[in-house]
Amino acid sequence: MFGKRIGVDLGTANVLVYVRGRGIVIKEPSVVAVAQRDNSIVAVGREARDMLGRTPGPIVVIRPMRDGVIADYLTTEAMLRYFIGKVMGWFRLIRPEVMVCIPAGVTSVEQRAVRDAAESAGARRPANLVPEPLAAAIGARIPVDTPRGHMVVDVGGGRTEAAVISMYGIVTSESVRVAGDRMDEAVATYIKRRHNLIIGDRTAEDVKIAVGSALPLEEELTTEVRGRDQITGLPKNITVTSQEITQAIEEPLASILGAIRAVLERTPPELSSDVVDRGIVLTGGGALIRNLDRLISQEIGIPCSVAENPMDWVAIGAGIALEHLDLIRRAQPAEGDFLAGY
Numbered sequence: 001m002f003g004k005r006i007g008v009d010l011g012t013a014n015v016l017v018y019v020r021g022r023g024i025v026i027k028e029p030s031v032v033a034v035a036q037r038d039n040s041i042v043a044v045g046r047e048a049r050d051m052l053g054r055t056p057g058p059i060v061v062i063r064p065m066r067d068g069v070i071a072d073y074l075t076t077e078a079m080l081r082y083f084i085g086k087v088m089g090w091f092r093l094i095r096p097e098v099m100v101c102i103p104a105g106v107t108s109v110e111q112r113a114v115r116d117a118a119e120s121a122g123a124r125r126p127a128n129l130v131p132e133p134l135a136a137a138i139g140a141r142i143p144v145d146t147p148r149g150h151m152v153v154d155v156g157g158g159r160t161e162a163a164v165i166s167m168y169g170i171v172t173s174e175s176v177r178v179a180g181d182r183m184d185e186a187v188a189t190y191i192k193r194r195h196n197l198i199i200g201d202r203t204a205e206d207v208k209i210a211v212g213s214a215l216p217l218e219e220e221l222t223t224e225v226r227g228r229d230q231i232t233g234l235p236k237n238i239t240v241t242s243q244e245i246t247q248a249i250e251e252p253l254a255s256i257l258g259a260i261r262a263v264l265e266r267t268p269p270e271l272s273s274d275v276v277d278r279g280i281v282l283t284g285g286g287a288l289i290r291n292l293d294r295l296i297s298q299e300i301g302i303p304c305s306v307a308e309n310p311m312d313w314v315a316i317g318a319g320i321a322l323e324h325l326d327l328i329r330r331a332q333p334a335e336g337d338f339l340a341g342y
């Protein structure tokens with residue numbers, strides 16, 4: 001069988017591609033380097049990310065997805081074509097069946113843009129779309145086929161999506177444009193205010209990953225941070241503690257908790273009592289911040305756990321979702337564009 005089935009997680013921070021029978025074959029940053037004189041692609045993925053902040057003026061490094069939606073259409077399409085081409089190898093002339101995830105909260109125009117980009121990038125028509133929280137749940141092997149409420153919270157780079165799912169459909173969901181990137185910004189702002197040190201996005205993310213925690217740690221961690229002294233303008237090193245980062249990211253974490261509360265408030269009581277019984281599952285790279293599950297359990301009062309390899313489930317779930325198209329389609333709103341084809 002030459003036909004390939006591919007699940008794509010087109011994230012703000014990372015693109016993952018899952019191929020049936022092979023697993024996750026691509027996991028790269030959603031970053032593209034473009035030469036401005038002719039808009040040609042210089043590099044895609046990891047290679048392009050390593051150029052961030054280091055290119056000469058005529059070469060720009062772009063993150064074409066923002067807040068979970070396409071911000072730069074042509075670059076997104078080029079990036080998808082590159083990744084799909086890489087996956088197809090010798091079979092690139094045969095269009096693969098593709099399922100791409102989109103945030104549950106996006107407009108039909110934004111959905112259409114993703115579908116169009118996937119099709120121009122080589123996907124068989126119609127390219128299929130699946131709401132991200134549903135894909136995450138399917139990937140994490142949550143039994144979404146039953147009439148039981150399951151809550152998934154995906155904390156990505158640009159967006160946090162909290163959703164209650166039952167029978168392959170999203171019953172209630174809430175999407176906020178606060179996730180990992182906002183935590184990075186909060187870290188940079190804090191370090192600037194507190195230590196007069198200016199740091200870039202990459203450094204802020206490194207600090208967050210190195211010592212960040214949603215709750216104070218019993219044994220505090222520290223890390224060295226290099227930046228530019230705001231007063232002298234010269235390079236300077238300082239030491240930052242996990243305690244400081246916990247304080248720095250309080251606000252973005254509060255928005256994430258707010259989204260979870262909002263979903264629960266709108267969920268019918270039968271389903272929310274299922275969620276209380278089964279707990280909340282966290283997915284997405286942002287869920288890797290230390291103790292986020294504990295913070296949520298404490299503040300919301302419902303057990304919460306992080307899925308194993310939380311960044312992988314959306315792409316895997318999208319791939320598996322291709323096998324359940326009818327069941328998924330049945331559970332989508334009639335006015336929605338999801339999976340509808342043309």
Ligand code: ADP
Pocket residue numbers: 010011012013014015155156157158159179180181205208209212283284285286287288289290311
């Ligand atoms: P998206 O779906 O938007 O592409 P991902 O699910 O790939 O996002 O998650 C990316 C986010 O996860 C980034 O903000 C990144 O900093 C964060 N992240 C990755 N690993 C960790 C970690 N170990 N601790 C905290 N945050 C992490």
Ligand code: MG
Pocket residue numbers: 009011012154156157284314
């Ligand atoms: Mg994601």
